[in-house]
Amino acid sequence: MVFQTKSAIIIFLSLCLIGMISCGKESAISTVSLEEVKILPSEHGENLSELISDSGITRARINAQIWDVYSNDTEPYWFFPQGIYLEMLDSLFNAVETIQADTAYYFSKKNLWHLIGNVHAKNESGTILDTSELFWDQKEPPNSKYAIYTYKFTRIDQGDRIISCNNGFHANQSLSSIIFNETSGPFFINEETSPQNNDSINKPVEKNGLDN
Numbered sequence: 001m002v003f004q005t006k007s008a009i010i011i012f013l014s015l016c017l018i019g020m021i022s023c024g025k026e027s028a029i030s031t032v033s034l035e036e037v038k039i040l041p042s043e044h045g046e047n048l049s050e051l052i053s054d055s056g057i058t059r060a061r062i063n064a065q066i067w068d069v070y071s072n073d074t075e076p077y078w079f080f081p082q083g084i085y086l087e088m089l090d091s092l093f094n095a096v097e098t099i100q101a102d103t104a105y106y107f108s109k110k111n112l113w114h115l116i117g118n119v120h121a122k123n124e125s126g127t128i129l130d131t132s133e134l135f136w137d138q139k140e141p142p143n144s145k146y147a148i149y150t151y152k153f154t155r156i157d158q159g160d161r162i163i164s165c166n167n168g169f170h171a172n173q174s175l176s177s178i179i180f181n182e183t184s185g186p187f188f189i190n191e192e193t194s195p196q197n198n199d200s201i202n203k204p205v206e207k208n209g210l211d212n
Contacts, residue, residue, distance in 0.1 A: 041068035041079070061087045061095070064104075071108075080104040084115075096124040097174075101134070111138040127175045128157040131168070142173040151181060 045067040052060040065082040084104040087095035102117030113136035121129040131154040140147040149170035156163045156178070163180075171178040 039070075042071040043067075043069035045069075058089060058093065060089060063087075075110075076108045078104075078106040078108070098122050099134075099136075112136070113138070121175075123175050125174070125176070126159055129175065130155045130157075136173075143177075145172055145177055145179055146170050147173045148175075 045064075047065060048067050049061065049063045050067075051058050052062060063085040064080045066080065068079045068081070070077050070079065081103060083100065083102050085100045086098065088097035090096050099115065099119070099121040101115035101119045104116070105114040106112070107114070113134075115134045115136070117132060119129070119131050119134045121134070131150050131152050133152045134148060134150045136148045137146060150168035152168050153166050154164070154168050156169075156175070165180045167181040169178050169180045
């Protein structure tokens with residue numbers, strides 16, 4: 001694991017400048033402005049596998065090749081430019097839910113995850129979700145129907161049926177209660193294996209003002 005801080009970067013640049021001056025040679029010196037330093041990550045990690053705790057209880061494990069923390073930004077966030085693999089853990093540290101994506105942001109003040117590119121999630125009951133973008137609002141209780149949502153094409157495999165919807169959905173964290181956004185395009189259900197009535201799937205509704 002490698003961590004870099006802004007102060008370390010500034011010290012390194014200062015030492016380089018002193019070294020060039022002491023050599024007495026003409027050199028092209030590149031300067032770094034304070035504004036440029038502000039946009040550097042306050043922490044940088046590589047090849048990480050980190051446990052995440054909440055109220056003293058270990059809740060999750062994050063695996064990522066690159067993890068940059070921008071804690072001094074107006075809207076502090078974590079950035080995972082080379083993808084993320086997130087495991088939700090039970091009391092025995094077994095992974096009961098998993099989610100992965102090509103790129104991820106976590107906005108710490110909002111307690112909001114924004115997952116982008118080949119988002120693939122699987123919950124404890126075996127439901128598999130695939131989409132190109134997903135929001136996970138951890139301020140919402142896990143059972144809230146607004147805990148996770150997207151407005152992109154989504155494919156949900158529930159084992160006994162596969163559902164595809166053009167305009168996404170919002171749902172609780174376990175995907176046991178899903179409400180699909182009102183569609184302007186195809187909404188497909190595998191009728192051969194689909195039961196006639198299932199309370200976990202509700203009729204399509206409008207977006208209800210959720211932020212995109």
